[in-house]
Amino acid sequence: MNYAMVLDYQNCINCKACEVACKEQNGVQLGADKQRIWVSTYENSIFGNPFVAFHPSQCNHCVDAPCVSVCPTGASYFAEGGLVMANKDKCILCKGCMEACPYDARFVDDKYVAVDKCTFCFDTRISKGETTTACQATCPTKVRLFGDLDDEKGELVQLLKKRKFFVLKESEGTVPKLFYLFPEKDTSFAENSIGKGTTIHTWESYKPVIDKAVAMRRKS
Amino acid sequence: MKRHEIAGVEINAVSIRELLFSKTMLLAYLLLALGAYGVWEVFSERYFLLTANAFDAGLHPGSTEVAEAMKEAVFGVGGEVKREQPWTLYIVNYMYMIYTGSAIIFFVALAEIFNVKLIQRTAAGFITFGLAMVFGGLFTIAVDLNILHMHWMFLTPNIRAGMWLMLPLYTVYIPFVLFEIYLLITNKHDWAKKVAYGILILSIMIDLIEYYIQAKLFNMNTARHLWTTYPILTLYFIVSAFVAAIAIMVLYSYFTHRRSLGDDFHILITFLRKSSLYVIALLAMYEATAYLFIDKEWGAIILFGEYKIYFYIYLFLAVGLPFALEFKEHSNNIWIIIGSLSVILGTYLGRYIFVYGGNAYPMSNRFGLGFEKYGEYEQAKEFIFFSPHSSEVLVVVGSLGVVLAIYKILDMLFSVSKIREH
Numbered sequence: 001m002n003y004a005m006v007l008d009y010q011n012c013i014n015c016k017a018c019e020v021a022c023k024e025q026n027g028v029q030l031g032a033d034k035q036r037i038w039v040s041t042y043e044n045s046i047f048g049n050p051f052v053a054f055h056p057s058q059c060n061h062c063v064d065a066p067c068v069s070v071c072p073t074g075a076s077y078f079a080e081g082g083l084v085m086a087n088k089d090k091c092i093l094c095k096g097c098m099e100a101c102p103y104d105a106r107f108v109d110d111k112y113v114a115v116d117k118c119t120f121c122f123d124t125r126i127s128k129g130e131t132t133t134a135c136q137a138t139c140p141t142k143v144r145l146f147g148d149l150d151d152e153k154g155e156l157v158q159l160l161k162k163r164k165f166f167v168l169k170e171s172e173g174t175v176p177k178l179f180y181l182f183p184e185k186d187t188s189f190a191e192n193s194i195g196k197g198t199t200i201h202t203w204e205s206y207k208p209v210i211d212k213a214v215a216m217r218r219k220s
Numbered sequence: 221m222k223r224h225e226i227a228g229v230e231i232n233a234v235s236i237r238e239l240l241f242s243k244t245m246l247l248a249y250l251l252l253a254l255g256a257y258g259v260w261e262v263f264s265e266r267y268f269l270l271t272a273n274a275f276d277a278g279l280h281p282g283s284t285e286v287a288e289a290m291k292e293a294v295f296g297v298g299g300e301v302k303r304e305q306p307w308t309l310y311i312v313n314y315m316y317m318i319y320t321g322s323a324i325i326f327f328v329a330l331a332e333i334f335n336v337k338l339i340q341r342t343a344a345g346f347i348t349f350g351l352a353m354v355f356g357g358l359f360t361i362a363v364d365l366n367i368l369h370m371h372w373m374f375l376t377p378n379i380r381a382g383m384w385l386m387l388p389l390y391t392v393y394i395p396f397v398l399f400e401i402y403l404l405i406t407n408k409h410d411w412a413k414k415v416a417y418g419i420l421i422l423s424i425m426i427d428l429i430e431y432y433i434q435a436k437l438f439n440m441n442t443a444r445h446l447w448t449t450y451p452i453l454t455l456y457f458i459v460s461a462f463v464a465a466i467a468i469m470v471l472y473s474y475f476t477h478r479r480s481l482g483d484d485f486h487i488l489i490t491f492l493r494k495s496s497l498y499v500i501a502l503l504a505m506y507e508a509t510a511y512l513f514i515d516k517e518w519g520a521i522i523l524f525g526e527y528k529i530y531f532y533i534y535l536f537l538a539v540g541l542p543f544a545l546e547f548k549e550h551s552n553n554i555w556i557i558i559g560s561l562s563v564i565l566g567t568y569l570g571r572y573i574f575v576y577g578g579n580a581y582p583m584s585n586r587f588g589l590g591f592e593k594y595g596e597y598e599q600a601k602e603f604i605f606f607s608p609h610s611s612e613v614l615v616v617v618g619s620l621g622v623v624l625a626i627y628k629i630l631d632m633l634f635s636v637s638k639i640r641e642h
Contacts, residue, residue, distance in 0.1 A: 027273040031293035032596035033303055040584075040592035055587050070440045072384035073372040090376060093366035094383050095306035102443035104583040104594075110299035111271040113366050168586050172443060195588015 002149040002214065003061065003081035003120055004177035005133070006159055010190065011141040012054035014039050018135035018144070025124050025134035028116065029109045036118040037135055046192055053193035056143055058135075059084060059105040059118035060168060060176030063213035067097035067106065075115070081148065082177070082214070083122050088114035102172045120146060149177070149210060161203045170199055175213040228406040231633055239632050248624035255618010259363055261611035265300045266366075302606065304594050305579050309608040310364035312575045313616045314357045316464070316568055317623070319434070319457055321353025323465035325397055326427040326458075327495075329420045338488045342477060344404040345637035348630050349472055349623075350465070351397050356623040358390070363615050382437030389433060393426050405634050431457045444578045445515035446522070456506055460567060462499040463538060466492055467563035470556055476637045478553075493546050493556050496563070500546075504539045521580045522573065526603050530573050537566025579604055 022028060022037050037058035044051060065084045068076045075090035076097050086097070086106070091114035098106045098115060109116035120126060121133040126146075130137075136144040147156025164182040182200050183190040222233040239245075272289035280286050328346045331339035339346070377384050400423055435453035442448055450456060470492050478485050511519050522531050542559035550556070580603050584592040591600040631637050 024274045027275045029293070030272050030274070030277075030290055031296075031298055033298045033594055034293070040586070042587065042589050042592075044589075053589075055592075057586060066440065066442045070381050070383065072378055072381040072387075073369070074376040074378045075372065090369060090372040091366065092369045092372060093301070093364075095301060096381070096383055096437075096441070098301075098303070098306035099441040099444060099578070102583055103586055104303065107303045108299055108301040109271075110266075110269050111273060113266055113368070169443075169588075174442075193587075193589070198588055 001081035001151075002063075002177075002210070003083055003122075003126075004147065004149045004156060004179065005058075005061075005120065005136075006145040006147070006156055006165070006179045006181060007056055008143050008145075008181045009054065009056055010181075010183050010193070011143045012039060012056050013141055014041065014054045015140060017138045017140065018056065021134040021138035022118075022121075025121060026119070029111050034107055034109065034116075036116065042193065044192065046189070051189070051192070057103070057105075057168070057178065059101075060103055060174065060178045061118075061120065062174035062176045063210060063217060064173060064175050066100035066102075066174060070096040070100045072096070078217070079122065080127075081122075082217075083120055084117070085119055085122070086115050086117050088112040088116065091115050102169045102174060103176070157203070160206075164200050164202055165206075166194060166198045166200050167206075171197075175209060177210075229402065229634065230405075232635060234632050239629065242628065242632070244624055244628045248621045248628065251617050251621030252625065253621075254614050255359075255621055258611045258614025258616075258618055262300065262363060262615065265611075269299060271299075298595070304582060304584075304601065304604050305576075305606045307575055307579065308606065309572075309612040309616060310360050312568070312571045313619055314361040314364070315434070315575065316571045317353045317357030317360065317619060319431070319461035319571075320464040320468060320567075321350040321357065322393075322427050322430055323458070323461035324350030324353070324469060325400075326424060327462060327465055327469070329400075329423045329427070332420050333417065333424075336491065338481075338484060338491060341639050341641060342473070342481075342488070342637075344401055344634075344640065345476060345631070346469060346472065347397060347401055347404065348636040349468070349627050351394070351401070352623045352626040352630070353468075354390075354394070354397075355626050356619040359622045360615060360619045382433055382440055385433045386430075386437070389426070389430055393430060396423060396426060401634075401636065404640065405636060428454075428458075431461075438578070441578070443583055445581070446518040446574075446578045449514045449518070451510055451513045456510070459499060459502045459506055460538075460570060463496070463503050463563055464567035466496045466499060467542070467560035467567070470496070470560040471564075474553065474557060477639070480637075480639055489553060489556060490549065493549070496546055496559075497543065500539055500543050500563075504535075504543070507535060507539070517581050518577065521603055522577050525580075526605055527573060527577055527580060530569060534566050534569040534573055537562045538570055539566070542566075576605065 016039060018037055019035060023030065026036065028034060028036050037056070040055045040057065042053040042055060061082065061084045063082060068078060068084060072094060073090045073092055075087045077085055077087065079085040088109065093108070093113060106115050106117045125133060133144065133146045136146050145156055145159060147154050149157060151157060160179060163184065165179040166182060167176045167179060223230045224233060270285060270289040270292050272286050272293065276286045276289070325347050328339055328343045332343060373384060373387055379385070400419055403419065431454045434457055438447040439453060470489065473488055473492065477488065481488060511523055521527055541562045545555045545559035582591050582601055582604050584594065586592065591602055593600045
């Protein structure tokens with residue numbers, strides 16, 4: 001299994017239901033800066049016409065996760081399905097993982113004096129038989145879709161085969177597993193809501209990247 | 221003075237009053253007291269901050285503690301560790317103390333191999349002071365880490381992580397340096413000479429490994445391009461640490477040996493001054509070329525952006541001023557003392573820029589469109605700069621107390637600062 005998530009980010013209406021559901025489901029510390037998932041806003045204008053883009057995000061559960069490599073105690077580790085997990089009991093608060101993460105996806109949970117991050121609800125939902133994460137289940141506009149990259153017939157892979165997508169900070173070489181769907185309509189607007197250097201992928205172009213990274217990880 | 225001898229080591233029979241209430245120790249206590257207050261502040265915020273999650277609100281309805289925690293969550297500053305600036309003054313001080321302390325040991329070992337007589341005669345004191353600095357650095361990092369979970373370093377180690385590699389290295393390094401001091405302070409010169417070279421070469425190798433692992437530790441943070449694009453980071457650490465180490469050796473010599481060495485004191489200072497000029501020149505060459513290789517986003521922040529004032533002050537204090545003051549030989553030592561103080565301040569600022577600069581470019585530009593906000597009620601930050609918290613500053617002050625106390629106690633017991641003829 002190789003868990004991942006697809007985000008149809010242009011469906012996001014910034015209702016923050018996902019953030020609330022995450023805190024409720026996973027017991028995340030309360031506080032505006034204590035988030036496992038978040039929605040950032042980007043405002044700009046095209047020829048004087050203002051627009052706003054919402055970018056929902058969270059841990060990318062990278063195949064080549066630098067946060068796992070730097071952790072001295074194994075508190076950050078790859079769990080079932082390639083999930084990047086953080087064991088709070090083992091965390092010595094060296095903050096190396098926070099420095100290593102290119103996505104700023106980690107924060108310190110002051111309640112446990114340890115680093116916390118998104119788990120794709122593995123411990124609270126997926127391992128108990130649920131098939132969706134809390135953020136996915138609560139989203140009114142169906143932004144998120146959780147699934148298995150190894151399941152070729154699954155909804156997630158089928159969607160990635162059908163639609164173009166991009167990943168965040170690809171140049172960092174982390175092989176992230178949050179796939180942002182590139183809009184099918186109004187592509188010129190869509191291109192303005194992502195960075196200029198962003199590579200738009202198809203399943204055929206990105207699948208070998210994932211397979212190679214997974215093989216490398218298994219070898220090491 | 222009456223002495224006891226154990227395994228060839230002469231131990232001075234000093235009274236408790238002499239050992240613990242000298243002027244140096246009283247100064248160390250003052251610094252340690254300030255440090256203890258800093259530790260108390262850090263620990264009270266880290267371990268006793270009122271926090272809550274959604275479960276608390278459901279399980280303890282009406283609890284005033286939960287209400288206070290929720291108020292803290294909304295209006296508080298967000299806990300001890302800031303998400304956008306994980307490594308702060310603790311890391312700066314740890315780096316400075318460890319690198320500079322190790323560099324003193326490294327430098328003395330080199331001088332012994334090259335038969336620099338004056339350094340050989342004063343080696344025990346220098347190395348002991350270097351080791352005391354290593355302990356000062358370890359004190360700082362012990363405050364920074366969650367010591368309640370430290371046992372996991374051994375129970376489930378990730379031996380590829382730079383952080384983990386440092387710990388076993390210390391368990392080899394510190395006894396090794398202590399053995400080196402033992403060789404120096406015992407008068408069994410025949411036996412010592414037979415193994416001294418091997419020990420010294422091994423000592424240099426361990427020092428080099430330490431610098432390599434420290435560089436690896438920063439290099440593994442692939443997202444922080446200041447650290448990953450610095451060319452030959454190990455070499456940079458050695459050169460910059462040497463600059464600081466020699467400055468500290470100058471001050472140490474001034475306070476410890478200016479009377480005991482007599483006429484030779486001037487020769488020692490001249491040797492240190494000349495050595496200092498070489499390493500300052502090396503550091504200048506490094507800084508002049510390094511930024512050709514550094515990621516332009518980080519380079520721009522440090523050379524032309526918000527950090528530029530710190531960077532140019534660092535160059536002035538660590539390179540320009542001391543080079544100008546020390547280039548020519550003066551009959552009065554005051555110029556080299558001022559130059560050394562300038563180097564100490566400058567190289568500390570250099571470490572500060574290195575650590576804080578690594579965090580300066582925010583990671584929040586995830587979509588390549590601009591920086592996102594860290595907090596719901598904050599502005600987006602295009603660069604990150606934090607002034608250290610007062611408790612961190614106090615912990616750093618406390619680490620100076622650790623250095624002084626360790627050195628002074630060892631000196632009182634073993635006379636490490638005594639001039640020894642080889």
